[in-house]
Amino acid sequence: MRHLLNPLDFSVEEIEKLLDLAADIEHDLPGYAHVCDGKKIATLFYEPSTRTRLSFEAAMLNLGGSVLGFSSAASSSAAKGESVSDTIRMISCYADICAMRHPKEGAPLVASLHSSIPVINAGDGGHQHPTQTLTDLMTIRSLLGRLDNMTVGLCGDLKFGRTVHSLINALVRYPGVKFVLISPPELRVPEYIREDVLKAGNVEFAEVGNLDDAMPDLDILYMTRVQRERFFNEEDYIRLKDCYILDKAKMKLAKEHMFVLHPLPRVNEISVEVDSDPRAAYFRQVQYGVYVRMALIMTLLEVEKPC
Amino acid sequence: MLNISGLKEGIVLDHIQAGKSLDIYYHLGLDKLECQVAIIKNAKSSKMGRKDIIKIEGALDNLDLKVLGYIDHNITVNIIKDDKIVEKKTLKLPKKITNVIHCKNPRCITSIEQELPHVFFLSDEATETYRCMYCEEKYGK
CATH class of the missing domain: 2.30.30.20 (Aspartate carbamoyltransferase regulatory subunit, C-terminal domain)
Structure with a gap:
């Protein structure tokens, strides 16, 4: 039995296989409508996350399975003080697989140590969010047709944004990927990403402050939201929240086949006028997220498409 | 000069950084053992200037010496049997x-x-x- 706790739990070859399955699901959704008949996913969300929870639930329903779970700690037995390990032992009796979102880092790992069903980390604090990374990889591969030899711009909050850290960790495993890290000085990537991942791996990267200058070189622009909840000081948040706003004028500087991704929700960092640009891929990214979660559920449950 | 008698059987932890012996005493759980333990603080050392030494009496199969590697892997672990050093263990950083x-x-x-x-x-x-x-x-x- 396997779990998915960290985006690097899967090798490059395993990710390739998973993305191939997700691509097949995209092109033949009805062919997968009953592969998980009788199976149940438990969505254990100790903090609210409408998008990720609904994506898991839609994925399981698309596969013919059913869902159960809770959407906040207040409506779970955690409110009574139950430990993660006790909760997962109980859930293991009810469901075949589970997706866990928890505000505390490492909670899904604790669950996996006591679980008799596969555990998927659906986000643990500022630590990991592997299914977002799989979604990002599928989106890039579907749009560009490759995961190597490209220039990826990451823009906004590169300090606290766990999706950014996970995506960098995942993409450095492919040859010829260059990074342009666009952020204000206060929100640069953490030292361990710069030193232990990028420099240690001899990966070409540049840290810049100006989005306009970076635009012409990019194949992918990954925008992020400056997250209010990560700041202790409201003044700092207000000063930094609108430091980058992608609009039509900036899109004119980009390549014809560059694509814009965003883990969503967005606030002001992408103007709504960009939504109609064919290069705006963030809503397609949401759809890819469902396909890749379907592929992941099938992989962890070891079920296959009927011949 | 302070005299502490030799060990017939046991372990001598030598070359402990001066002042660290009590940390090691508690981390190894020596306070929970019933055997004799001698802690020598600030002993003169030609190599270190000053050092601490811990002498533990008896067969100590259950002692987790991995923790020593974390605290200070330069500590020398001497295993004593019949009044003689029969083994010198070198420490590594535990995984x-x-x-x-x-x-x-x-x-x-x-x-x-x-x-x-x-x-x-x-x-x-x-x-x-x-x-x-x-x-x-x-x-x-």
């Missing part, structure tokens, strides 16, 4: 340590679930960096 150090990350699951063991893995031998198994936060010595 994994449990309940020796505690995660200080307030976002870590260990901050709210007190019964969880605090497990750290050696992530970089050159810089002696350990990371929490749960949140991967670096632990600075």
Whole structure:
């Protein structure tokens, strides 16, 4: 039995296989409508996350399975003080697989140590969010047709944004990927990403402050939201929240086949006028997220498409 | 000159950095043993200037010496049998340590679930960096 706790739990070859399955699901959704008949996913969300929870639930329903779970700690037995390990032992009796979102880092790992069903980390604090990374990889591969030899711009909050850290960790495993890290000085990537991942791996990267200058070189622009909840000081948040706003004028500087991704929700960092640009891929990214979660559920449950 | 008699059978932990012997005493759980333990603090050392020494009496098969490697891998472990040193153990940084150090990350699951063991893995031998198994936060010595 396997779990998915960290985006690097899967090798490059395993990710390739998973993305191939997700691509097949995209092109033949009805062919997968009953592969998980009788199976149940438990969505254990100790903090609210409408998008990720609904994506898991839609994925399981698309596969013919059913869902159960809770959407906040207040409506779970955690409110009574139950430990993660006790909760997962109980859930293991009810469901075949589970997706866990928890505000505390490492909670899904604790669950996996006591679980008799596969555990998927659906986000643990500022630590990991592997299914977002799989979604990002599928989106890039579907749009560009490759995961190597490209220039990826990451823009906004590169300090606290766990999706950014996970995506960098995942993409450095492919040859010829260059990074342009666009952020204000206060929100640069953490030292361990710069030193232990990028420099240690001899990966070409540049840290810049100006989005306009970076635009012409990019194949992918990954925008992020400056997250209010990560700041202790409201003044700092207000000063930094609108430091980058992608609009039509900036899109004119980009390549014809560059694509814009965003883990969503967005606030002001992408103007709504960009939504109609064919290069705006963030809503397609949401759809890819469902396909890749379907592929992941099938992989962890070891079920296959009927011949 | 302070005289402490020799050991017939037991362990001598030598070349402990001066002042660290009590940390080691508690980390090894020596306070829970019933055998004789001698702690010598600030002994003169030609190599170190001053050092601490711990002498532990008896056969100590259950003693977890891995923790010593984490605290100071330059400590010399001498195994004594019949009044003679029969083995000198060299210490290495352990790959994994449990309940020796505690995660200080307030976002870590260990901050709210007190019964969880605090497990750290050696992530970089050159810089002696350990990371929490749960949140991967670096632990600075």
